Amino acid sequence: MFKSTESYFQGRTALLATKHGKEQVIAPALARLGVTVVVASDFDSDRFGTFSREIPRCGTQAEAALAKAEAVLAQTDADLVIASEGSFGPHPQFPMLPSDRELILLLDRRHDLVLRGEVLSLDTNFSHATVSNLEEALAFGARVGFPSHGLIAMAQAEPLPNTPIFKGIQSEEQLQRAIATLQTHSSTLHLETDMRAHMNPTRMQVIAQAAADLVQGMAQGCPQCGSPGFVAREHLPGLPCELCGAPTSAIKASRYRCQRCLYELTLPVPETAADPSQCYFCNP
Structure with missing residues (x-):
């Protein structure tokens, strides 16, 4: 095709x-x-x-x-x-x-x-926590995959002027130093997952x-002009329920469109019926 x-x-x-x-x-x-x-x-x-x-x-x-x-x-x-x-x-x-x-x-x-x-x-693992000591910080870290996943530590959730932000924390020693520095500004600090890709x-x-x-x-x-990017731009619900035949929220077809020549093609999904759990009547 x-x-x-x-x-x-x-x-x-x-x-x-x-x-x-x-x-x-x-x-x-x-x-x-x-x-x-x-x-x-x-x-x-x-x-x-x-x-x-x-x-x-x-x-x-x-x-x-x-x-x-x-x-x-x-x-x-x-x-x-x-x-x-x-x-x-x-x-x-x-x-x-x-x-x-x-x-x-x-x-x-x-x-x-x-x-x-x-x-x-x-x-x-996107998450954050307010902690007041190393034990609480390590408990948060355990929940989010630390140390293979990095952490960020700062004084509070919204960065403060002239207050350090510690990024790429991947060891208990780095975490302890960050806590000690930030607690000169406040008794608690904000920890969050470092979402940068390499961390x-x-x-x-x-x-x-x-x-x-x-x-x-x-x-x-x-199929008409050959331009790349001929992908589904719209998904059409209404696949019939396997039990009662009524239209459901499940996708019945996808509409492809070329961004260059605007040629459109609607293709049905391989499935012929939807699970009754997606039916408004069988599973209201």
């Missing part, structure tokens, strides 16, 4: 806007399409926002990722650039649970294309999933 996109990407080099090791999972994914990923030199992604909030993110998640990619394009003669941005917070369907939404953008200046890979995952193996695996989603879109050429 999809046209080949090999001529678009084979043998090209993409610059990756990162300083946190994301090439570990993004480069192998794009290598499957013949793309070599190289980290952009002297690129400071922190100027577009930090998870520890001393530098606010510039705009939305998508706007921040786009700003990173455009900055690399402006500084180099590259014609293929990749940037990513993570966002953490309550899951939109299960608000009591934390989630990780990873977005990867690919800007192709040669073909005037913007492609994206995206994943929303419940697989995250968070769980997040790195979700980035890998987003990279796989990007590569899938890159490989799917429009």
